[in-house]
Amino acid sequence: MSFRRHTLFWALLAAGVSSAFAARTDVTIGMVLEPPNLDPTGGAAAAIDEVVYANVFEGLTRFGPDGSVLPGLAESWTVSDDGMTYTFALHSGVAFHDGEAFTADDVAFSLDRARADDSTNAQKALFANIDTVEVIDDTTVNIHLLEPSGNLPFNLAWGDAVMVDAASADSLATAPVGTGPFRFERWVQGDRVEIVRNDNYWGEPVALEKASFRFISEPTAAFSAMMAGDVDAFPNFPAPENIPQFEADPRFNAIVGSTEGETILAMNNASPPLDNVLVRRAIAHAIDRSAIIDGAMFGFGTPIGTHFAPHHPDYVDLTEDSAFDPEAAKALLEEAGVEELTLSLKLPPPSYARRGGEIIASQLREVGINTDIENLEWAQWLEQVFKGKDFDLTIVSHTEPMDIGIYARPDYYFQYDNPVFQAIIEKLATETDAADRSTLLNAAQEMIAGDQVNAYLFQLAKTGVASVGLTGLWANSPTQANDLTGVSWEE
Amino acid sequence: MSYALRRLTSLLVTLVVASVVVFVVVEVVPGDPASYMLGLNASPDTVQALRTELGLDQTGVARWFDWVSGMLVGDFGVSYTYRTDVASMVVDRIAVSVPLALLALMLAVLIAFPAGLVAASRRGGVADTGVMGFTQIGIAIPNFWFAMLLVLVFSVHLRWFPSGGFPGWEAGLWPALKALTLPAIALALPQAAILARVLRSSLLDTLGEDYIRTARAKGLSSRAALWKHALRNAMIPVLTIVGLQFSFLLAGAIIIENVFYLPGLGRLVFQAITSRDLVVVESVVMLLVFAVVLVTYLVDLAYAWVDPRLRR
Numbered sequence: 001m002s003f004r005r006h007t008l009f010w011a012l013l014a015a016g017v018s019s020a021f022a023a024r025t026d027v028t029i030g031m032v033l034e035p036p037n038l039d040p041t042g043g044a045a046a047a048i049d050e051v052v053y054a055n056v057f058e059g060l061t062r063f064g065p066d067g068s069v070l071p072g073l074a075e076s077w078t079v080s081d082d083g084m085t086y087t088f089a090l091h092s093g094v095a096f097h098d099g100e101a102f103t104a105d106d107v108a109f110s111l112d113r114a115r116a117d118d119s120t121n122a123q124k125a126l127f128a129n130i131d132t133v134e135v136i137d138d139t140t141v142n143i144h145l146l147e148p149s150g151n152l153p154f155n156l157a158w159g160d161a162v163m164v165d166a167a168s169a170d171s172l173a174t175a176p177v178g179t180g181p182f183r184f185e186r187w188v189q190g191d192r193v194e195i196v197r198n199d200n201y202w203g204e205p206v207a208l209e210k211a212s213f214r215f216i217s218e219p220t221a222a223f224s225a226m227m228a229g230d231v232d233a234f235p236n237f238p239a240p241e242n243i244p245q246f247e248a249d250p251r252f253n254a255i256v257g258s259t260e261g262e263t264i265l266a267m268n269n270a271s272p273p274l275d276n277v278l279v280r281r282a283i284a285h286a287i288d289r290s291a292i293i294d295g296a297m298f299g300f301g302t303p304i305g306t307h308f309a310p311h312h313p314d315y316v317d318l319t320e321d322s323a324f325d326p327e328a329a330k331a332l333l334e335e336a337g338v339e340e341l342t343l344s345l346k347l348p349p350p351s352y353a354r355r356g357g358e359i360i361a362s363q364l365r366e367v368g369i370n371t372d373i374e375n376l377e378w379a380q381w382l383e384q385v386f387k388g389k390d391f392d393l394t395i396v397s398h399t400e401p402m403d404i405g406i407y408a409r410p411d412y413y414f415q416y417d418n419p420v421f422q423a424i425i426e427k428l429a430t431e432t433d434a435a436d437r438s439t440l441l442n443a444a445q446e447m448i449a450g451d452q453v454n455a456y457l458f459q460l461a462k463t464g465v466a467s468v469g470l471t472g473l474w475a476n477s478p479t480q481a482n483d484l485t486g487v488s489w490e491e
Numbered sequence: 492m493s494y495a496l497r498r499l500t501s502l503l504v505t506l507v508v509a510s511v512v513v514f515v516v517v518e519v520v521p522g523d524p525a526s527y528m529l530g531l532n533a534s535p536d537t538v539q540a541l542r543t544e545l546g547l548d549q550t551g552v553a554r555w556f557d558w559v560s561g562m563l564v565g566d567f568g569v570s571y572t573y574r575t576d577v578a579s580m581v582v583d584r585i586a587v588s589v590p591l592a593l594l595a596l597m598l599a600v601l602i603a604f605p606a607g608l609v610a611a612s613r614r615g616g617v618a619d620t621g622v623m624g625f626t627q628i629g630i631a632i633p634n635f636w637f638a639m640l641l642v643l644v645f646s647v648h649l650r651w652f653p654s655g656g657f658p659g660w661e662a663g664l665w666p667a668l669k670a671l672t673l674p675a676i677a678l679a680l681p682q683a684a685i686l687a688r689v690l691r692s693s694l695l696d697t698l699g700e701d702y703i704r705t706a707r708a709k710g711l712s713s714r715a716a717l718w719k720h721a722l723r724n725a726m727i728p729v730l731t732i733v734g735l736q737f738s739f740l741l742a743g744a745i746i747i748e749n750v751f752y753l754p755g756l757g758r759l760v761f762q763a764i765t766s767r768d769l770v771v772v773e774s775v776v777m778l779l780v781f782a783v784v785l786v787t788y789l790v791d792l793a794y795a796w797v798d799p800r801l802r803r
Contacts, residue, residue: 036528036572036766043572044530120541122529173574189573189583190754190762191657214656216752220639221655225752228646228654379522379767387526398531406531 023489025209027470029482030222030234034190034215037173040159041114044122046399046480049159050236051193051213053481056097057162057178060088060107061153065486067260067311067401067478069153073102073163073179083148083432090139094202096165097183104141108133110163111143123160123400129429150432154402159479181206181485191215207488226252226465233466235473235482240298246465253466256300257475261397261460262307263352265360268392269453270415273338277452282332283393284322284455286367287360293458296355300461306449307404310459311476314441318449322456329367343392345371348381352460353395360395386413397460401479404441407448416453494801498791502784509780510562514555517772523547524571524767545571558773567774572766577774580759584775587657588755591671591678592740598679599686599736606683607690612717614695622687629684638677638750645673655751674751678744682736689732693725700724726797734790738783 035047040057054062062072071077074088094102113119115127129149134142143152155161168177176184181203182195194212197205214231216222219239225231226246235255237243246252265287273279289303302310305318333341343364347357354375361371371393376384385391391413398406408425410417421444428440449456462477472486525541526533542548549557561568567577610622646654652673658666697703698721706716745757752758756775763771795801 034762036768037574039574043528044533045528118540118544120529120537120544122533122537124534124537188657188659188754189575189580190587190758191659191752214752216655218749218752221642221750221752224639224642224647224654225656228642228650230646230654230656377522377765379524379527379765382526383521383523386531387523396531400531 023491025207025489027208027211027484027487027489028230028232029211029213029484030216030225030231030237031213031482032215032217032222032236032238035193038176038184038187038193039172040162041110041164042120042122042173049480050482051195052176052178052180052184053159053162053479054180054483054485055182055195055211056176056180056184057159057164058180059156059158059162060090061157063157063401063479063481065474065476065478065483067476069157072157077153079432083150083430084145086143086145086152087136088141088143090141091202092139094179095200096168096179097177097198098165098168100165100167102163102165102179103138104135105138106163106165107141108135109166109169111161113164113169114161121160123158126155126158126161148430148432150437151429157479159481182208182211185210204485206485208484211484211487213482229467232470233464233473235462235464235466236477237463237465240300240461240463243298243300243463243465251468253468253470255462255464255466255473255475257462257464257477258302258309258311259399259460259462259477260309260401260403260479261399262304262309262403263301263356263395263397263457263460264307265455265457266394266396266414267454268389268413268415269417270389271392273336273341274343274392276336276338278332278336279338279341280452280455281322282329282336282338282367283364283369284452285325285329285332286364286369287322287455287457288324288363289319289457290324291363292356292359295359296352297458297461300463301458302461303458304456306445306456307398307407307454308441308445309401312402314438314445316442316445318445319456321449322452326367333368339368341368342370342372344374345393345395346374346376346381346385346391347395348376348378348385350397352397356395356457360393389413389415395457399460399480404444404448407444407453414454416448416451418447418451421447421451494795495792498788502788505784506777506781509784510559510777511555513773513776513780514551514558517769517776518551518554520767522767524769527766528572558770562774562777568770570763570768570771572763572768573771577771580771581756581775581778584754584756584759586660587671587753588741588744588757590667591675591744591753591755592737594671594675595678595682595740595744596733596737598675599682600733602679602683603686603690606687607694608717608722610687610691611694611698611721612714619691622691626684626687629680630688632681634677634681635746635750637680638674638747641673641677642750655753657753670751670753674744674747674753677750678740678747682740686729686732686736690725690729693728694721697721697724723797727794730790730793730797734786737786738779741782742779 031050033047035051036045038052040048040052058072060072060074061069064070073091075091077086077088079086096102111133114121115130129145129147131144131146136142181198181201183198185194185196187193192212192214197209216225222234222238223242226234243254247254267274267280269275293301303319305322308315345357347353357373361373364371385394405425406412407416408422424440424444431437466473469490471490472488474483525538529538570577606622610619613619642654645652653670657670660667703716703720706720745761748755748758760772760775
């Protein structure tokens with residue numbers, strides 16, 4: 001023990017000495033997954049946005065740390081009275097990292113590229129309601145919609161809607177060129193991505209001069225990298241079980257917040273006997289959410305009763321409707337006339353699914369439901385479960401913000417087909433009044449909970465860790481990003 | 492010379508057969524790279540557009556032909572997920588994997604030869620028992636566990652070496668070597684243990700041969716007999732093992748690469764399999780097959796060098 005105290009003393013001394021001179025202006029951020037490429041408009045991998053969102057690329061609007069929609073490259077915007085046309089006023093004097101000026105033409109180019117027929121944008125639905133993009137002058141652009149909508153500023157805040165330049169659009173995957181406060185420097189594939197401060201940035205200059213993202217997938221390696229000081233922060237630390245250890249160490253701060261990830265036990269609503277709402281409700285009552293949160297996530301996570309983020313102002317707490325009640329579950333199964341039930345439970349790789357799956361299997365056994373657990377890789381899961389719909393139960397976290405609309409897609413993998421719900425979502429798309437939107441969102445949440453489409457488990461927590469002195473990292477993740485614009489070292 | 496040619500022909504045949512096997516095996520694995528890349532919210536049209544862009548809508552035979560004919564002129568194709576040349580990616584990874592494998596093999600040989608020689612020459616003595624005991628431990632300890640132990644002591648506590656990562660050779664020879672030191676030690680230990688045991692038993696076998704007894708009868712000291720006659724004759728099994736070990740270290744360092752988050756070939760293949768980046772998997776596996784076949788060929792030539800009877 002004295003050995004450890006000894007090294008700690010020297011570490012603290014060294015830290016004290018260096019901070020006596022000047023605050024550091026570089027940071028090394030640890031990430032579990034390496035982005036496959038660096039083009040946020042051409043892939044769904046969260047790791048892409050975790051490197052480039054708000055750092056390298058910017059959109060007309062952007063998400064703030066609390067999930068609110070803030071102005072980005074657009075200074076302000078107005079909506080026409082009929083809700084069909086948005087007019088965006090752009091910042092002037094903005095340039096891409098290669099020196100090209102950013103103007104309204106680039107807005108038209110970026111949005112038309114994202115919604116083109118041969119576009120490979122992973123979130124093409126965000127742009128489905130755009131009719132035309134009209135350039136008025138260099139700093140004014142009108143976006144005409146097909147139907148009135150209040151969602152446009154929110155949709156344009158996604159990483160998939162960032163502004164790109166025609167000259168560099170084809171090589172963004174390996175040489176990203178944006179308008180952000182950081183410029184892409186280099187990518188040592190398999191090891192790290194480095195970005196440096198953009199000295200010609202149009203907005204508030206950032207404190208950091210240099211940032212590198214290192215990719216460490218092994219939880220034990222991530223732990224040693226933090227402990228050895230090779231990495232300054234790990235915003236999504238891969239092993240929640242280590243967080244208390246970091247909390248107890250004076251060199252580190254634990255940063256625990258919430259994400260947009262609704263973690264659900266998804267059920268195949270088209271496959272008997274899961275097409276029977278009684279059976280689905282029985283399964284929901286058989287599950288003890290707190291046991292899963294404690295057992296699989298080491299206490300990190302907020303129970304949910306519907307497919308909606310608890311930190312959202314319109315969230316309705318419906319957890320009581322599907323509270324843990326094995327007796328009720330057995331009664332429901334009896335009412336449905338189901339006995340000797342065996343269901344497949346297909347689990348993708350994340351630990352919430354693998355660990356959570358074991359716990360759920362044992363909870364279901366208590367009420368007389370047997371499960372066949374099958375562990376799948378992501379590619380297999382996408383093929384079998386997501387595309388092939390060949391499953392009874394699966395566990396997955398839906399990490400996109402405000403994604404309750406997936407329940408209006410009857411061919412979506414859990415196959416919920418309810419015209420009343422689809423009408424609500426359709427109405428929501430065109431509703432611009434805040435109070436009415438709230439009412440619709442509440443109704444939507446209650447309907448999928450009432451139909452018990454899936455068993456709703458918990459909102460995935462963001463468990464991060466940072467060296468003491470590093471401030472400005474997001475605690476929550478309203479979108480998957482490591483926004484470094486406000487990050488600095490305390491002197 | 493005909494021996495060398497014979498071996499070369501079998502090398503080429505192996506490569507062609509391997510290319511077919513690798514392609515078929517990789518292609519039949521379920522999973523679509525396009526849907527992996529686009530995630531849960533993408534519409535089927537978008538997935539189809541990406542499949543077309545990646546050339547995945549062509550038939551398997553056409554893609555095999557494209558792949559093999561490309562490889563012959565040094566074009567390994569473009570990675571689906573990384574969107575860069577597979578060749579340049581592989582070159583980057585080789586710059587980590589090959590030096591790491593060589594370093595580990597060098598360490599293993601440096602440890603194994605003295606240990607094996609001492610153990611064989613003092614059979615049953617304290618040194619022999621000690622070497623046998625240590626090699627037993629070396630084989631029994633899983634190398635990832637040993638790696639974690641090294642990190643704990645030399646990175647977390649002493650801070651002599653980084654806990655992982657690779658700065659790149661352009662950062663300078665010393666930082667790069669420093670990054671490879673702990674992984675090389677972790678890889679070398681079990682290999683050294685195996686090699687020492689093989690060398691010892693191979694030496695003991697040859698030491699029991701008639702020609703050694705004859706040499707000793709002619710008045711050679713036991714040390715001279717060991718160096719001049721036994722060692723050379725004991726080399727064939729040792730060379731075989733060294734050849735296998737190099738191939739293993741090149742391709743099989745994946746666990747160590749994960750523990751030290753090194754951007755090596757093993758991790759590249761691992762990531763590529765996860766994301767169904769078939770072009771990368773096929774090309775890297777082919778390259779590894781080529782490396783293994785080549786090393787085997789070189790070992791075959793080395794046999795001929797140590798054993799003139801094989802040259803016929």
